[in-house]
Amino acid sequence: MKRTYLAFGTFAVIVLGFGLALYGIPGNGNDAAGELGANCQAAVEAGARLDPVIGGEVAAFIPASRPQDLSALTFTGADGSEQSLADLSGRLKLVNLWATWCAPCREEMPALDALEGDLGSDDFSVVPINIDTSGPERPRQFLDEIGVEHLPLLTDKSMDIFNKMKAMGLAVGLPVTALVDGNGCLVGHMNGPAEWNSDDGTQLIKAALDGTAQTTRDAPSAAAPAGS
DSSP, X not given: OHHHHHHHHHHHHHHHHHHHHXXXXXXXXXXXXXXXXXXXXXXXHHHHTTGGGOOGGGTTOEEOSSOOBOTTOEXXXXXXXXXXXXXXXXXXXXXXXXXXXXXXXXXXHHHHHHHHHHHOSSSXXXXXXXXXXXXXXXHHHHHHHTTOOSOOOXXXXXXXXHHHHHHTTOOSSSSEEEEEOTTSBEEEEEESOOOTTSHHHHHHHHXXXXXXXXXXXTSOOOOOOTTO
């Protein structure tokens, strides 16, 4: 009988230890995850404050409903180096996934370029990431043809960034655009094109800049993506 109690006691300790690890009781090494969740919760609250300015050209914009961290999403910079959204910490980012074979993406690009020209700063950047699987030649030619002046050519020919955003419930097709705060947390997202330099689009971005200033004020400023 003593052996039975001993075995049960050992099993109970193991289960309790697993439960503590699973649910992040303080002192178990999950403090960083808890801090990240708190940071991204602030982005959710910032997204909720955008409701009054969602409409018109950006009527399909959906504020974040739960904390989601996008900072680890990677892409290839204009200089060929691997970069991530974490490299742009401290600034609001409008991350747009596009492809040359996507007609709405092609139509939307001039508006994104104009938005970057109007509002691009140390506090805000448009981050357009091309996911053509054939490489950068075709998207570079397209950007040259339409006279893009303010946007860099950022790429991910593996489409990994799209697949990860799809797995997160954010992407259903192209174009897809995510508004990401200075901590790399999702503020909101939108599937489909928009005239981002319209009054509706610029009002949304300006409201987001005001709403996320509190959550990113202590984050270090970072340089724009290489080539911007």
